Amino acid sequence: FCPEIVFLDIGLPGQDGHQVARKIRQNSRFDEVMLVALTGYGQDADRQKSKAAGIDVHLVKPPSMKQINEVLAGLAGHR
Secondary structure (H helix, E strand, C coil), rough: CCEEEEEEEEECCCCCCHHHHHHHHHHHHCCCCCEEEECCCHHHHHHHHHCCCCCCCEECCCCCCCCCHHHHHHHHHCC
């Protein structure tokens, strides 16, 4: 199984979304997977932390349908 896109909640108990993203990025099989953060955290520092973890797009909850559609439209040109 190799998805094209993964939506990750950042504020998970145990392993947070950043940890999950790092694990995904360690496996070259998933190099082409787009990682999208869904989170309540939207400060610049939060966005930088997501980027450092290998997350491609950082969306603050609740994302609009326009934002979701833009992410999905960006799949074609991703990586």
